[in-house]
Structure formats: structure tokens, C-alpha cells
Amino acid sequence: MKAPAGLQDLMEALRCLPGVGPRSAQRMAYHLLQRDHAGAQRLATSLDYALKYIRHCEKCNNFTEEPVCELCRSPRRDATMLCIVEMPADLLMMEQAHCYQGMYFVLMGRLSPLDGVGPRDIHLDRLLKRIQDPVRDQVVREVVLATNFTVEGEATAHYIGELLHGKGAKVSRIARGLPVGGELEHVDSGTLAQSMIERREL
Amino acid sequence: MKAPAGLQDLMEALRCLPGVGPRSAQRMAYHLLQRDHAGAQRLATSLDYALKYIRHCEKCNNFTEEPVCELCRSPRRDATMLCIVEMPADLLMMEQAHCYQGMYFVLMGRLSPLDGVGPRDIHLDRLLKRIQDPVRDQVVREVVLATNFTVEGEATAHYIGELLHGKGAKVSRIARGLPVGGELEHVDSGTLAQSMIERREL
Numbered sequence: 001m002k003a004p005a006g007l008q009d010l011m012e013a014l015r016c017l018p019g020v021g022p023r024s025a026q027r028m029a030y031h032l033l034q035r036d037h038a039g040a041q042r043l044a045t046s047l048d049y050a051l052k053y054i055r056h057c058e059k060c061n062n063f064t065e066e067p068v069c070e071l072c073r074s075p076r077r078d079a080t081m082l083c084i085v086e087m088p089a090d091l092l093m094m095e096q097a098h099c100y101q102g103m104y105f106v107l108m109g110r111l112s113p114l115d116g117v118g119p120r121d122i123h124l125d126r127l128l129k130r131i132q133d134p135v136r137d138q139v140v141r142e143v144v145l146a147t148n149f150t151v152e153g154e155a156t157a158h159y160i161g162e163l164l165h166g167k168g169a170k171v172s173r174i175a176r177g178l179p180v181g182g183e184l185e186h187v188d189s190g191t192l193a194q195s196m197i198e199r200r201e202l
Numbered sequence: 203m204k205a206p207a208g209l210q211d212l213m214e215a216l217r218c219l220p221g222v223g224p225r226s227a228q229r230m231a232y233h234l235l236q237r238d239h240a241g242a243q244r245l246a247t248s249l250d251y252a253l254k255y256i257r258h259c260e261k262c263n264n265f266t267e268e269p270v271c272e273l274c275r276s277p278r279r280d281a282t283m284l285c286i287v288e289m290p291a292d293l294l295m296m297e298q299a300h301c302y303q304g305m306y307f308v309l310m311g312r313l314s315p316l317d318g319v320g321p322r323d324i325h326l327d328r329l330l331k332r333i334q335d336p337v338r339d340q341v342v343r344e345v346v347l348a349t350n351f352t353v354e355g356e357a358t359a360h361y362i363g364e365l366l367h368g369k370g371a372k373v374s375r376i377a378r379g380l381p382v383g384g385e386l387e388h389v390d391s392g393t394l395a396q397s398m399i400e401r402r403e404l
Contacts, residue, residue, distance in 0.1 A: 003290070003294065004256060004266050004268075006256050006267055012248075013241070016234070016238050016241025016244065017216075017234070024221070028219045032218070032219070033252060033265060034311075041253060043215040043246075044249035045246075046208070046211045046214075047215075049212075050209060051246070054235055063205065064206050069206070088232055089228060
């Protein structure tokens with residue numbers, strides 16, 4: 001005796017979600033079919049919509065529905081500052097800390113040779129292009145490296161620091177106010193703000 | 203600064219899944235968009251398919267893609283026995299314990315007056331009809347109540363026991379081999395098999 005094929009497919013499909021094993025997937029599938037048809041329909045529609053319309057911003061590489069995202073188009077942001085983060089979630093955390101008014105570049109990853117993630121995979125070619133590409137005639141004067149303080153994040157910061165050496169912009173690193181081994185996504189706003197204020201030049 | 207609308211919609215839509223809060227939903231949405239477009243597409247398709255084709259079996263009320271499910275159509279099952287479980291997951295657990303060869307009826311819930319769940323919500327009218335409706339000329343001779351040993355599950359078993367009194371079929375309850383307060387879904391096969399073997403007449 002097995003669940004019907006369509007239900008089994010749904011359970012397996014749910015396992016593409018991070019942290020969802022076979023038992024959770026089963027509970028989720030039954031929950032949706034027993035109690036939340038509307039939610040399931042909305043989820044299917046949102047997935048379709050997101051896959052179709054969400055892309056990367058030409059400037060900062062973050063997710064957006066337009067060619068250039070709202071933040072990169074905003075005249076209220078200081079285009080002489082460029083903060084480099086690993087992930088969109090890190091950018092959101094930084095914004096929630098209200099400590100930074102410049103622009104961003106989202107790597108969508110970190111250097112990790114063991115996982116086969118090299119400079120090309122974290123879009124460093126686009127980062128270089130972005131730095132040489134002024135926004136509203138404002139040239140990037142400082143690049144703030146805000147990658148995580150993990151081994152990969154530190155290596156990424158170091159690599160980018162070397163890469164940008166002599167390119168004209170000052171390069172700084174957010175202060176090690178974060179606990180060693182900590183990740184931006186899981187830190188409180190105060191600590192994050194402190195580490196932005198105490199950033200040091202590389 | 204907020205995530206684009208399509209991405210925010212996806213995060214909110216993911217929260218319809220049980221056990222998924224705002225932070226998990228954010229992680230899931232980013233994961234799907236960054237690394238698993240194929241998985242996201244498959245999930246959207248599976249949800250659409252399941253919503254369209256999965257329905258309740260006319261006989262046992264379990265999920266199926268056909269009017270009558272495979273188990274109810276199988277000539278190898280003993281149609282004189284009818285086991286009543288709360289949820290499809292309970293039926294799967296029972297089958298995995300390989301201790302029962304009869305038919306099932308899935309309530310898709312349990313009596314819970316505080317949550318507004320009454321006899322009609324757990325399809326007791328259909329259960330009565332099912333018991334009076336022979337399969338392959340075999341009349342139901344024994345009804346085994348295999349609801350959970352929670353307060354609601356026990357109340358449900360008691361209610362159904364009273365309801366079926368004098369209807370001709372013997373009514374039994376799986377043995378209290380399960381720990382008190384325990385749920386079928388989370389028990390090992392051995393304990394479940396034991397409680398099927400030691401079922402007692404009500």
C-alpha cells in the first residue's frame with residue numbers, strides 16, 4: 001500500500017526545501033491537502049510567478065523584478081560607498097540595522113574551493129565592472145567587505161581585497177564585532193551596527 | 203528596503219506549510235531562487251497536480267486519484283474487517299507494521315468539540331454507510347478502532363463505539379500498547395503491531 005502517485009510526487013517535491021526530510025514532507029503534503037487548499041494554490045502560483053519574474057539586478061546582483069532594483073535606483077543612497085555581502089538575507093539584515101546609507105553588491109555565495117565555488121561563481125567580474133561604472137556620476141570611493149566571519153567569508157573578503165588593490169577605491173572590512181564563526185543572518189541589529197561603525201581599512 | 207513583491211509573496215505563501223515561520227520561509231525562498239529552480243518548478247507542478255487530481259476514496263475516505271482507491275479494490279484484503287484511523291499517515295504506519303489484512307476507514311480528523319470538530323466533520327455518516335455497504339458480498343464483521351490514545355482520539359473511539367452498538371458488527375479497540383498520550387504516526391512498527399494483536403472488544 002502506497003500513497004497515490006500525485007501525492008508521492010508532492011512529498012518528494014517538498015523535499016527540495018532546505019531542512020525538509022521525508023517525515024516533514026509527508027506532514028506538509030497531508031496538511032495542504034486536508035486543510036489548506038487555498039494555501040497550496042497560493043504557493044504554486046507564487047512559485048510560478050517568482051520563477052518567471054524574479055531576476056538579478058544589473059547593478060547589485062540582488063533579486064529584483066526589474067532590470068535595476070529599487071535600492072540601486074534610489075537617489076537617497078550614497079553611491080560612493082559599496083558594501084559587499086554574500087547573500088540577499090545579509091543585505092536585508094544590514095538594512096534592518098539602519099547603519100549604512102550606501103549601495104550594495106550581493107555575491108550570491110562565497111569562495112569555497114572545496115565545493116567548487118571559484119571567483120567566477122560569485123560574480124567578481126561583474127563586481128569589478130560595477131566599481132568602474134559610476135552611478136549618477138558618483139564614483140565608488142569605498143568598498144566595505146561585509147562577508148561572514150566564517151573561513152569561506154574571510155577568504156572571500158581577503159581575495160576581493162587583493163583584487164581591488166590599486167583600483168582607486170578604499171577597501172574596508174566590517175569590524176569583528178560579530179562572534180568568530182558567526183553569520184550575519186543570525187546576529188542582532190546592535191552588534192551588526194557596531195561592526196559597521198568600527199570597520200577598518202584593509 | 204524590502205524584497206521584491208514576488209519574492210515577499212513567495213515567502214508568505216511558504217508559511218502555509220506546518221512548522222514554517224518567517225525566518226524559515228525566507229531561507230526556503232532564497233534557496234529555491236538561488237540554487238534550485240528545477241525543484242521549485244517541480245514543487246509548483248506537483249501542487250497543481252495534487253490539487254486537481256487528489257480526492258477522497260468513496261469507500262475508505264483516504265486520498266486517491268481514482269473514485270475507489272487501490273487498497274479498497276484489492277481482492278487480497280479481508281473485507282470483513284474495518285480499521286478506523288484518524289489520518290492517512292496512520293494508515294500508512296499500520297500498513298508498514300504488516301499486522302493487518304483488512305480494510306480501512308480514514309476519519310480525516312478526530313472529534314474535538316473545543317475546536318468545533320463534530321461527528322459530521324469526521325464523516326461518521328459515511329462510515330455508517332460504509333459499514334452497511336458490503337464489498338464483494340462480504341459484510342463488515344469487526345470494526346477495529348485505531349484512533350490515537352490522546353484525549354480526542356479516545357473520545358472519538360468511545361463515540362464511534364456507542365454509535366456502532368447493535369449495528370451487528372463487533373467493535374474492538376487496538377491495545378493500549380502505545381504509550382498514553384502517544385500518536386500512531388510517531389510509534390515504532392513493533393509496538394503498533396503488538397497493539398493490533400492485543401486489540402480488545404468494546
